[in-house]
Amino acid sequence: MAISQLEKTLILIESATSATAIFPDLSNHQKRYHMLAQICHPDHVSDMFKHRASAAFAKLSSLYASLNGKAKSTTKLGKWTEVTPFAKGVICDLYIGKLTGVFEATGTIKVVQDLADNDLMDREVTALKILAAGSTTEDTHFQRKVPAVLDSFEVDDRRVNVLSHLSSTFFYSLETLHKLFGVGGIPFRHIVWMMNKTLMCLGYAHEKELIHGAVLPEHLMFGDVSIPVGELGHSVVLIDWTCSVPFDQVKKGVSIPLIVKDRSDNYPPEVRLKKIRPSTDLYMAAKAFQQVSEPIPARFKPFFDLCLVESTKSRPDDVWEIRDMWMALAKQEYGERKYVKLEVPKGD
Ligand SMILES: Nc1ncnc2c1ncn2[C@@H]1O[C@H](COP(=O)(O)OP(=O)(O)O)[C@@H](O)[C@H]1O
Numbered sequence: 001m002a003i004s005q006l007e008k009t010l011i012l013i014e015s016a017t018s019a020t021a022i023f024p025d026l027s028n029h030q031k032r033y034h035m036l037a038q039i040c041h042p043d044h045v046s047d048m049f050k051h052r053a054s055a056a057f058a059k060l061s062s063l064y065a066s067l068n069g070k071a072k073s074t075t076k077l078g079k080w081t082e083v084t085p086f087a088k089g090v091i092c093d094l095y096i097g098k099l100t101g102v103f104e105a106t107g108t109i110k111v112v113q114d115l116a117d118n119d120l121m122d123r124e125v126t127a128l129k130i131l132a133a134g135s136t137t138e139d140t141h142f143q144r145k146v147p148a149v150l151d152s153f154e155v156d157d158r159r160v161n162v163l164s165h166l167s168s169t170f171f172y173s174l175e176t177l178h179k180l181f182g183v184g185g186i187p188f189r190h191i192v193w194m195m196n197k198t199l200m201c202l203g204y205a206h207e208k209e210l211i212h213g214a215v216l217p218e219h220l221m222f223g224d225v226s227i228p229v230g231e232l233g234h235s236v237v238l239i240d241w242t243c244s245v246p247f248d249q250v251k252k253g254v255s256i257p258l259i260v261k262d263r264s265d266n267y268p269p270e271v272r273l274k275k276i277r278p279s280t281d282l283y284m285a286a287k288a289f290q291q292v293s294e295p296i297p298a299r300f301k302p303f304f305d306l307c308l309v310e311s312t313k314s315r316p317d318d319v320w321e322i323r324d325m326w327m328a329l330a331k332q333e334y335g336e337r338k339y340v341k342l343e344v345p346k347g348d
């Protein structure tokens, strides 16, 4: 083995002040650990490096263990184990884990990065519980449009929310779909049903007097899922309710708690003016679909213009009305409703 590679690895580990300095990409941390451990294992180096390699190997192993153990916890439901990092959000590190105990489940474990954001985690749980409450048929449909809260607890004062996990075999975020379909954008045939499902989801949320506050391409998950049984059907799940605001707070002048930095163009002006309305979600939904779509057919342009109007005075708040408008346009353009299978191009 070339000494330079060993030295590079030793310096990397010796200078690391956190696990993320060594494992920046949570999706391949296991492979990276094995690769680095091979290089700096004390049995694999010459005498000259043994001392440094032993210390580096111990540090590497403990940082790796801290990564895996971070979200491990025993709660009143049982024990969350096999916790594996899989994504990084704006305020959380996300893991997949398995619950063993009275219930068995697979969950998305969201661990807040900064203790100062603990309140946003409470917001998410409160919103998802409000959305899950209720027993009408429509609500039952709606429950499938947001994740369920499986568990919620604290580890070292850090808030952790465990939500139902959306399998990547079935679900793609709008952002991922955009990448997979490539520069031409997502075919409008798909935008039609995706927008319809999104508007339904927002319609139900607004009926429960909640503004989502972050309707961004990375938070809209779509798939063809056979629920409850039988035929495949189009499905949406709107995730990340950490920025949601109940209507009664809106009346008191409360706005969205944070603007996602890389997406600042997706927010309408009223967010910064602290005068949000239900139509704030509508604006963000229209913006998200405009960003990822193939060129929008002429017939739909007035729809986007209406949803993206800057002034909330000229933008409608009633999502159901807007959805009727969308469906009427879709009928004029494509005829009767028809299921179009989501065939996603394979990535590289
Ligand atoms: N329930 C879930 N199932 C599958 N993937 C999820 C789930 N929740 C979040 N993700 C993935 O993790 C990313 C970050 O999650 P998010 O809830 O937005 O975290 P944050 O609140 O930190 O921004 C999402 O964009 C999505 O790709």
Ligand SMILES: [Mg+2]
Pocket (backbone or CB within 6 Å): 089, 090, 091, 219, 240
């Ligand atoms: Mg997010």
